[in-house]
Amino acid sequence: MSIRLEKISKHYGQQVVVNNVSLEVKDGEFFVLLGASGSGKTTILNIIAGLIQPEQGKVWLHERDVTTLPTQKRKVGFVFQNYALFQHMTVAENIEFGLWVRQVPKAQRQRRSDELLELVGLVGLGGRMPGQLSGGQQQRVALARALALEPEVLLLDEPLGALDAKIRVDLRRSLKRIQRQSGVAAVLVTHDQEEAFDLGDRIGVMNFGRLIEVGTPHELYQYPRTEYVASFLGSANLLLGQVKGNEVMLGKNSFPLPVESHAFSANDRAQILFRPEDVALAKHSSDLGCLPLGQGKILEKGFNGPNEHLQVELPAIQGVRPIAPAVPYGNTGILMDVNRSPEQSTNLPILPGEEVWVGIRRLHVLSHPGMSFLLIADGSLRSQSAIVTGGYLARMAHARVTMLGIGHDEGKLDAFLQEARKELGSGMASCESQIAIEPFGEAVNHAIERQPVDLVIMGWRPTSGYDQPEQVLRAGNHHLLLATEPMARISKALVCLASGEPGKDTVNFAGRLLRHIGAEATLLTVIQEEPNDDYSQSRVERFLEGGQNSLARIGVLSHARIRKGPLSKATKEEVETGDYDLIILGAPLPDSQGHIGLSSSIGSIISSVENSSFLIVQSQQYQRLQNRLWRTA
């Protein structure tokens, strides 16, 4: 193994730039880190090189722990985006610099620089100054310089980013050839997916400091596990449908579940991916040659090189929600990207406006269900807290967002939601909005019926009371975040746990969320009995240890704390000692009518604490049990 990163984390101020990244690069492998700017990929490269120190985690190069070793001793070759050639030295002097530092005799240095100039295709240019070379040539020099010391690993930070498209393709080929010839393991950072596909033996996709998926270009394109990777690589048609047994259901249409998806088809809702080239178009459904999805209208037609590119709009399908491509605001249909080969477009010429049958030749079910959030907004100042906090969480967790505007004035709500969408801005997986002119409880019920979610986020102040939060919790088995102020950063969370099964659910969901935002957790259990009860003390300790272990497994840093005394008083004391942005609580169990009373139980905690938001986690176990009871009844 040439490079091994073990749970690397790095913050700048409060912001997490690298979030618990582990990675292995094999000998001789060309590994590409792909991600948007600000995703932390360059920071990882700098951490491997030793130019930046991680706060946590270990770096191994060729089975040698180099975490604390300075850059000079790591034997890495580094190529920078802006070449970083020494401007006052000749090309040969640049290449020989590393050898000069190691006091290699001049004759030997010259021989090596001649070799390298030949390798990178710049024979005879050793005497030139960097300023006399083109960008592409300068980057070749930089590459030769990085290889001069025969490094153990080669690190390339967007080496082709500053070059023209044509030169980029040329240099890309040479880069791959040179890497193969020298046999050195390479890590290249880029935001250009074409480059990643072309160069990478394997690709790691990064977003907001997390390494989301690693795989060969083929695996990532055809069988992505997460929505982010599915929509980031190439264009994707992504629908939220259902899996039942061995079938994928998109409305009334059923498709066989692909073999590779069988292992993880347990849950009902599923994200279904099919690429533009997997879509079949025909005049009649019988001519599709595959299973049909429905009839649609051609919106646009264009060419991307040899292929014809079409966009088709299908009417809404009951139980199916489009995720990508994004549906324009106010539109109810499903958009679909289609690519057709020249042969296909000659056989069946299609013009915009025409009606066609749409079929799916091949589909893939994402194993990672992805989270979806419901943001409740009523146009008040309070709902601003929900939008800012919800937007932040959704971006970090790459969750789908539905904004639900509840109120009386449709025009005003519409304007407010449009404004909010603008504010949420980029980096959102998908964001749609709905307007409901009906009472709060009904509006929430209807929205959840249409589309179950993982988390509901609403703005809340202690003065608003518990009616609305209780109504939200009753509407489904989702969790609830009460945002007391607009938070664009959460770095410390307090998880209040009652030991037992519901507590495990609280830890699981809290972990799932905190992992995305890179926050650390403090697990708190309050023992109400008299302090001389050793048995309960050790039981709680074991329980907290289990919770910490589950969090550690998914890379969330946690502390455990036990306090004694009355629940709300002890909790308040803990809140005052730590600087918590978020307090996570388990929802109380519903009474026989399914009513969840907040005021009597956790209300005492919520009202005693100021300036932090609350996440109320509902136990899924209880819900499952209840479902089973209903079914048997």
Add this chain to the structure above:
Amino acid sequence: MESALPLHERSVGWRKWVLRFPSILYLGLMILVPLIVIIQDGLSEGIAELVYQVSLPIAKHAIQLTLWTSALMTLINAVMGLITAYVLVRFEFPGKRLLNAIIDLPLAIPTLVTGVMLVMLYGPQEALGQFLSTKMGIEVIFAPPGIVLALLFISFPFVVRNIQPVLQDLDLTQERAAETLGANSWQTFWRIVFPALVLPVINGSLLSFSRAIGEFGAVVVVAGNIPLRTQTAAVYTLGAVESQNRLGASAVSILLISIAFLVLLMTNLIQKKWGAH
């Protein structure tokens, strides 16, 4: 460009002199005429007389003293200015902003005050001055070290402020590249950073040198006016003017002007030759 060119060509005849004439006249009256007057005055008795005037023992000593103290100051200033600028740009430390502001202070303080400050610190009656003279045998005030100190004080900003912007613009990745190639910080500084700073260091040094040879205020307080010992060229010139030795005054002045002019010329040449790259 196409529309600008005809407009430019149209401003023919008297029009094009409307703005040019006053500025040329101003330049001429303010700078050229005094220069011509002093040169003409110094040469009125012929070159031989001029040479004679500057080779009089007192004048000669004053000029030599000025040149070597200025040169020594320039050398120290170049090294310390380089280090100061490097520290100010590349490192973070508490009080950095304050230090950065203090560097310009010598430009604002009247040079006479600078002299007084140094006398108060190093004067024979002061603690530090006494310690230096009795224990170390170093006389500062009314001696050449005082002159060098005064000159260092007044010209400190020139080198630092010349290097700072260049260093700030210098691509940090070059230093990082050197690090990845195994260079330690000393090698990185000398092989990577310093070559880029040679030009601003020379520029700043030459500027501070030409500023120093004409310094009067600070020097006259610190060095006093002892002929053949601590009298510098500028102080000598004042004495010559006061004692009606008009020819001596203009002769030394012409020499100072020529040196300053030569230094400026050199700065420009260096700038042209290496700055373009």
